[in-house]
Structures are given as C-alpha cells and as structure tokens.
Amino acid sequence: MNLNQRISGYGRKLTKSEQRLIDELQTRYPQGLLESATSLAKKVGTSASTVVRLLAKLGYPSYAEAQIEARSEVTARLSSPATRADAVIADDASVRSCLANALLHDQHNLASTFAALDVAAFEGAVRLLTQRKARVHVTGQRHAAALAGHLSLHLNMCLPDVRPMSGGGPLLMEDQLLWIGENDVLLALTFRRHALATARAAKYFKEKGAKVIVITDGPSVAAAASADHVMLARTSSASPFDSYTAAFSLCNALVTAVVQRRRKELGAALERGDALWEQHWNDSAAQAGRSRRKPSSAA
Template sequence: MTVAERVREGLGRCSPAERRVGRALLAEYPAAGLDTVASLAERAGTSGPTVLRFLARLGFSGFPDFQEALRSELTERTASPLTILQADGGDASSPAKRRQRRADLLGNAQEVIPASVAHTLEQLPPNELSAAVELLADPQVRIVAEGGRFTRLLAEYLVRHLMQVRGQARLLPDIPVARADLLLDVGRRDVLVIFDFRRYEPPSKKLADRYAERGAKVILVTDRWLSPISSVADVVLPVGVDAISAYDSLVPALALVEVLIAGVLEVRGDGARKRMADFEQVSLDHGIV
C-alpha cells in the first residue's frame, strides 16, 4: 500500500486530532509529509506527539521511516515507461528471456489485470464514490471532462455515455477559442472530471485550479500516488495501474468509469431512460449511426 492508501485506511481507527493529521497529509500529498514534524503538526492544527502517534497507528516506526516511504513513492511518481523498461531490462536483450516473457504473457495478464481491478474496487472510498455519482447525476450542473496523453480516452468514454443519459456533458474542446470560451464562463454550476496519472501534467493542474477558484466542483481520477490536483479536488478516486508492460494499465480506471456510469443510470432512473429513448430517436431521424 502507498502511504496515502495507509492514511485513508487508517482514518477510521484514529482520534479526531489524529484524523486532522491524516487529512492534512492528503490535502497536500506528498509535500505535507516531507517537511518537519512541527510543520505537519501546524498544518493539522495539532501537536508533534499527535503526529507521531498517528504515524505509529499506521505502522511506521517513526518520522524517518514515514519520510523514507514517501521518498520512495516520489521516485515511482515520476517514473516513465522508458525508465520502468530500463529498470526492468537488465537482461532484456537476451533472446531466451524475451521468449520466456512471450510464453508467460497471457498467464501474467490473467494474474495481474483482474487483481488490479479487484483491488481498485475494494479500496475505493465509498463516500467519495457516492459523491462523484451524485454530482454526475445532478441535472442542474454542466460537466466537462479532460485527461492526459492517454487518459483523455477515458474522459471521452465517460462523456459519450453522459451525453446519452443526462446531457450537458462535453469533453474539453481542442479548439483554442472554444476552450477559452468554456473556461471564461466556469462557475458554481460546473463540474470538472479530470484524469491525471503519474508524470502529472501541469496543464491539468492549472485547469483544475481554474475550476476550484471559480467555485466549481472537481472530481479527480488518479493513481495510487495521487496527482497534485488532489489538493483542490472535491472528490478523489484513486485507481490501480499495475500492468504487464512498462505502460501503466488503464483497465482499472476504465472499470471505475463504468461504475460511475452505472451509478448515474441508477440515480437518474426514469429520467435517464427517457433521455436515452429521445437520444436514439433523434439519432434515427437524422441518420446518426
């Protein structure tokens, strides 16, 4: 488990003062844990001994042990597919090794991918998931989704479903003038769904900051190391990325998107069914396949 996962899992066993430490950590993760005990205590509005008791409850032997775990995560947070491939490929040029990997490909996939999906769904915070579904199902809000180099595919997948079941959902426009027009009018009736995974992209953080500053809601889907956007997000949904290659898997994130879609359908009920029927009819009337 990452430090963030240990914090979230341990909050229910903590005193109110210790929970403040955990929330302070998650609000500015991981930076809040990389300073001193006194600094973290000040952020949480509590004392140094309370910080240490909280860390002990999570299983850390002390503050140095806790910070060492964070520093190890920082290395993972910035890993690229190339660095992962290089770290794993000391004998990658060996023909025998490559043949073995090809032979094990399906077996590895059967083991790794279902386990990562299962762990993601087991570890999703129920309150966060419910909050995300309620926001996405609210007919009074306008939804915009965006992602990164690969995760924009997930944003588009979500939006295409929301267009059918509730309307007022769109992908952040590629056209500069359309993007500026949308960002100019962001307000309290808007919800941003942002997908941001390791090697977190600065434009995504800037976009989330814009929505938060304008009083809109931000739903963040991220990996277990937590995007910097978590500091301004109203809802944080972490997913696994364990993969059988040097590229992080998006399968667990796709599973989460399908859970969100199912939740919106359930909440919207008859409204969703009517919208879907009307959507189908207008598609037929205008030859939209």
C-alpha cells in the first residue's frame, strides 16, 4: 500500500499542518518523500516531528520506511541509473545514513520478495531442475551474469548436466541453442535493463518443447512470456543502481531446495570434487617443484 492509498483510507480528521503536509506530499510524490523530514517541514511551515507523527498515523513504522517506498516508486518509474540519480541522491546525506539506508532497502527487498513469492512456482522450478535426464542451462546477461555464475557453480555440484550459457567465448548464444530439445531446462535470470538475448533464448527453448524458469524483477518482462515458472525479486536501492541482494537470496533458496532433493547424489559428487581438487593441487605443487629445480641457462 503506497502513500496515496494510505491517505485515501485514513478516516480521521487532519490538523491544518497535517493537511498542508498531505497536499505537499501528494503534489510531489514520490520525490517529495526523499527529502529529510526537516526539509519537508520547512516547505509547509511545520516541524519535523509533525512530519514523522503524520507518517506514523498513516501506518509507516518510521520515516526511513516511508523513504524506502518512495525510492521504490522512483526506481520503478525511471528505467536507467542516469534518470534515477537526481531523484534518489540527497544533498545532505551522511556516509552513515548511506550505510543505514542500504541495509534498510535490502531488508525491505528480502522481506517483500519472500512474502510475495509464488511458492508453487518455486516448487515447480525445483521439480524441473531435479527431474531425471534434465539438462540444465543457466543464462544471465549484464547485471544478471553474477547471479547466473553463482547458480551455475553450485548447481553443478548437485546436478549431473549443468551448462552455463553466455553470449561470449567461442560459442555464441545461437550456437549454444543448437541441440535444445524436450529434456532441456533453461534457468534464465534477467533484470533491468533486460537483455534481448535472454528473451530470445527463452522463446526458443519454449518452441522446442523445453522448460523455462525465469527469475526477474517484474511479471511483464519479455522472457516471462515464455516461462513455465516465474519468480520475482525486488531490486529497490538507496542508490541509482538496483540491488540484487534479494535475488541472490532467492537463488540460494533454490540451491538449498535442490540439495535437499539430491542429498544422496550430492555426497558422492562432493567426494569426487574433493579428490579432483586434491589432485589438482598435488599436480600444481609438483610442477612448481620441477620449475624451481630446473637449472638456469648460461648467460
């Protein structure tokens, strides 16, 4: 429920100062809420404590919580960091307030993401990832690349056939789509600004009878139209740049659920992994020893 909805549902009588504040906030919402309580109070000739009390009456736990909502509205309306910068950067923000605001936004993103999560979609995604003969392809471009790498690394320890998909390297995205069929599952991560390649890959998987799971920041993104299951993560931030803390947490939850369903296979896989790493380090140490013993050539 945003500010305007709270005001519409507030049935009590307002004082003159409170009415002036309401008028100012509605006229300049959401940007008006990004100012400090002191600055906002000066604009309408009242006190900062009156501002804080009014927002408390409207149901906000704190002024900071109201500002989180305002920033969320701003970032939802403005698509790029350049257009968001002036709206979300305060002139008088201290370094400590930046620290506190970042934490508050991430806490808000986490709580909102998990409260609104489609649990049926989450369960369906886990079933698809762990089904017999599934080949799991993980893709994420630009901002989603770090998330895709995180998922690829950890799902590879749980599942026998995990394949990272990217637009770089010797194989372009189109080359990696060559053998897609009914046993394939695409796990696609896409966030503003959404990569066209991800949407094209999702559409192609769907056309070939494969399954598609999408983790994104909004239900209307192009890739979601091809998805069997969609999971949404909030990305609101105190800065012009989106925060992916909630998305990472959702990915961690997905890995945890896959681990639970593959716990028997995981134990054996981790033992093989440890043996491979031990051999790798032994070979590296032996190679380093040979290099040190090699006589230097005469000048």
